[in-house]
Amino acid sequence: MTQAMNNDLSELARLVPIPTGRHKARELTLQALYQSDITGEDVQYAVEQLCEENHGGHVDLDYxxxxxxxxxxxxxxxxxxxxxxADNWSVQRIATIDRNVLRQAVFELLTEPGLDVGVIINEAVILSKRYGDKKSGAFVNGVLDRLAREIRTRVDSPSR
Structure with missing residues (x-):
């Protein structure tokens, strides 16, 4: 392989990131939450089913x-x-995909203080753009930006 081809492949790899185990975990979480939201079944049923289907894959199943x-x-x-x-939006009026992307991202903001806020928001925006409608990404980004500032200020500040 020539040096030029190596450079082209390196550039392509940089532009088209390979999904990480955590990205796939977030994608499966969206599937499980969506399924439970639609069917009304406990999420554990969907989690068990998706773990079986994805065992041995490139998914961080624990996460x-x-x-x-x-x-x-x-x-x-x-x-x-x-x-x-979410100005003028009850949670039930928010599209099912967007609602569940927001839920899991807010959960991560609350429980994963070591994770960069930008990573959490970016992952949520990617999922909402991929599975939602054309306005989903901007909507999810706006809601999470507001909540992230509030949550991380509360989580990061020491209790007195």
Missing amino acids: FQKIASGTWKRIEELDQMISRV
Whole structure:
């Protein structure tokens, strides 16, 4: 392979990132939350099913189980937080994809203080653009930007 071809492949790899195990975990979380939101079944059923289907793949299954189950357990709290900053939108009026992308991202903001806010928001925007409608990315970005400032200020400041 020539040096020029190596450079081209390196540039292509930089422009088209390979999904990480955590990205795939977030994608599976969206699937599980969406399924549970639509069917009304407990998310654990969807989690078990998706773990079986993706066992041995390039998915961080532990992280998937953690964020899917944790999001579902705190869904009422997360919905209240989202509705507070989503101007003129009740959580039930938000498109199902967007609602569940927001839920899991807010859960990560609350429970993963070591993760960069930009990574969490960017991952959520990617999922909303891929599975939502053409306005989903901007909507999700706006809601998460507001919540991230509030959450990280609260999480990062020491209690007195």
